[in-house]
Amino acid sequence: MIDVDIALTVRDGSRRFDLAARFASDAPFVALYGPSGSGKSLTLQAVAGLLRPGAGHIRLDGRTLFDAARGIDVAPPARGIGYLFQHYALFPHLSVRQNIAFGLTSWRRRRLSPEDGRRVQDLIDRFGLAAMADSRPGVLSGGQQQRVALARALAREPRALLLDEPFAALNPMLRGELRRELAEVARQWGIPVLMITHDIDDVLELADVAFLYQDGQVAREVNLRSGQSRDFIRRALGDDAPAETPMRQRLRTLLNPGSS
Numbered sequence: 001m002i003d004v005d006i007a008l009t010v011r012d013g014s015r016r017f018d019l020a021a022r023f024a025s026d027a028p029f030v031a032l033y034g035p036s037g038s039g040k041s042l043t044l045q046a047v048a049g050l051l052r053p054g055a056g057h058i059r060l061d062g063r064t065l066f067d068a069a070r071g072i073d074v075a076p077p078a079r080g081i082g083y084l085f086q087h088y089a090l091f092p093h094l095s096v097r098q099n100i101a102f103g104l105t106s107w108r109r110r111r112l113s114p115e116d117g118r119r120v121q122d123l124i125d126r127f128g129l130a131a132m133a134d135s136r137p138g139v140l141s142g143g144q145q146q147r148v149a150l151a152r153a154l155a156r157e158p159r160a161l162l163l164d165e166p167f168a169a170l171n172p173m174l175r176g177e178l179r180r181e182l183a184e185v186a187r188q189w190g191i192p193v194l195m196i197t198h199d200i201d202d203v204l205e206l207a208d209v210a211f212l213y214q215d216g217q218v219a220r221e222v223n224l225r226s227g228q229s230r231d232f233i234r235r236a237l238g239d240d241a242p243a244e245t246p247m248r249q250r251l252r253t254l255l256n257p258g259s260s
């Protein structure tokens with residue numbers, strides 16, 4: 001379903017970063033996991049068409065979106081990709097309904113077609129947003145904002161969904177619940193999902209396959225459906241911190257009462 005093999009260089013003054021990322025998977029939910037600055041966001045931007053690689057190809061769902069050698073570079077709106085931005089990027093001056101409908105209108109066609117209007121209403125209902133459809137995003141909780149952003153990303157019926165750190169903006173208490181919601185949405189929609197994250201719990205809870213990023217390259221592929229234990233997968237992904245068991249937590253509190 002997804003096949004990425006790209007090389008690109010970005011420069012900022014005297015600093016340069018070389019990305020040479022290569023991975024392929026037909027799993028429904030793919031995670032790119034790795035430390036900050038390892039090149040995950042650059043990869044996601046290249047897949048969305050917001051950044052042009054110097055070489056390589058990007059194929060999704062049997063379609064070539066980019067191929068440097070063949071001169072193919074499909075424009076972002078024609079890629080059929082829904083993008084959930086890290087901080088959701090909702091328009092503060094528009095209502096929930098207008099935010100969801102945003103990608104369906106244009107300067108030329110400002111009014112929604114009756115069919116698009118029905119689709120927006122369907123998304124509002126499915127995401128439990130009916131009571132706040134006329135509210136502005138600023139008065140919504142983090143979880144509600146995430147649902148609006150997801151509904152907006154899905155409104156154009158994309159062929160794939162890209163998620164950029166989908167839970168980073170949320171209170172940790174909410175993350176578990178929203179991971180379950182997101183897993184359900186991905187399953188219902190039946191489209192491939194590519195998520196970037198540096199939170200290992202996102203990978204453990206959601207992904208079928210994870211690619212470990214290091215210094216602009218994919219260092220390893222880890223299959224999360226192989227029946228291995230969570231500790232094994234954590235280690236495979238380079239997360240060597242021991243899992244927090246209730247016994248460890250009690251010991252830590254006893255030995256260091258100031259810590260939480």
Ligand SMILES: Nc1ncnc2c1ncn2[C@@H]1O[C@H](COP(=O)(O)OP(=O)(O)OP(=O)(O)O)[C@@H](O)[C@H]1O
Nearest residue numbers: 010011012017035036037038039040041042043198
């Ligand atoms: N537009 C840009 N111009 C110059 N350098 C950039 C640009 N975008 C990213 N970089 C640099 O490229 C490197 C990789 O950035 P990237 O955002 O892909 O990392 P990341 O793995 O997504 O990190 P994080 O998890 O913190 O978002 C970083 O060193 C970053 O400073």
